[in-house]
Amino acid sequence: MTKPTAVSLSVVRRLPRYYRFLGELLKGGCNRISSKELSEKMGLTASQIRQDLNCFGGFGQQGYGYNVQALYDEIAKILGLDKQQKTILIGAGNLGRAIVTHLDFSHLGFDLVGIFDNSDELVGETVGSLTVSHVDSLSEFCHENSPVIAILCIPKNAAEALADSLIELGFKGFWNFSHYDLAIDYHGIVVENVHLGDSLMTLCYRVKNNPSNNS
Amino acid sequence: MTKPTAVSLSVVRRLPRYYRFLGELLKGGCNRISSKELSEKMGLTASQIRQDLNCFGGFGQQGYGYNVQALYDEIAKILGLDKQQKTILIGAGNLGRAIVTHLDFSHLGFDLVGIFDNSDELVGETVGSLTVSHVDSLSEFCHENSPVIAILCIPKNAAEALADSLIELGFKGFWNFSHYDLAIDYHGIVVENVHLGDSLMTLCYRVKNNPSNNS
DNA sequence: TAGATTGTTAATCGATTAACAATC
């Protein structure tokens, strides 16, 4: 009822990038931009920008272009960055700890409320402003706090073993750094996979097959 | 001459995933699989698998399917994982350190040979089997060791400031965690971007607009 | 008003899926 037609994932994935570029423009004191100018800065076509934005409504003005601040705010609202979702991290190893300290969750639409691990060495440690709890207390924590997003920084088999209960506990979305493919086993659940190894292997291929290098 | 037609990026990006699933099958003792079976495990169509693989040659056998080990080895070769490329990390902060300790570079086609940072606090520290050097010594290091891949775990402005000299020093590929868009300014250079913030924002949108939740 | 640039429709392009003949 709120959404006439579902917006394609290709379009959605470009929104954060628009958001970043508009943020930069704002910082630089730019308050007006045409799809043409923006397209040149971002390395895509003006047509695509206009098509993308028009999935969500007409934010521009003929003959003028787009108001940078207004468009920036609009995209934040579309992405839903304004209302934070309660989030937990599962797996407080190197990667998990680095990720939660590296990113500013509150500005990205998330509110990190808990960190869990199964290692006694890590339980009790402080990460950012939170203390690592044992994963055994996860269920109780969820019943009390109802987090909806889980960041999975655990190995494949651990993720696989935990999946059922996570779904049971009501999680709606997963930011998945493990190699376990949640999206296949649990249909309708939103999963953003960050497969660092896959990304590296792709880089490997692309460098070795780059047409610009006459190799 | 080695490549008749360039393989599309969509196909290339699926290769690491095939590689992972085949690896799992091997571990499980499976030595033969049809595109149909594999497609069900991976959540895509059998047609797509056959199309993808046939970009690189005919690895199957009619009436039989694919030999798992042979296909696994073949994909490793296609990706170029067999010959490691000299790689350095620039930026030894939380994220940079976590990434290099988290991943097994040698199995992914890379040989990490140096780590650099501009902070005196980090220079001299040990990360994995390497010692962090000051970024001022980067140029000298490159002339001596000729690394071709750089992992960028530094802020946008630092990446921007460094870009010219990195290109100059002969880097062929970048694994980019910064928000600076190298690919726009340096055409023909291979860049794999890992935009964690973008991924999170996409997750935010998708959870809030998930048709499976009747919200 | 004239110029600029949007919103939107139509055309193109590429990627995915379906179909089936070839063949193990």
Added chain:
DNA sequence: TAGATTGTTAATCGATTAACAATC
């Protein structure tokens, strides 16, 4: 040989680009 499954061509689908009328 009969059954199974590939390699490959053709059909479909979706995403990107181009064009242009609407309008600020």
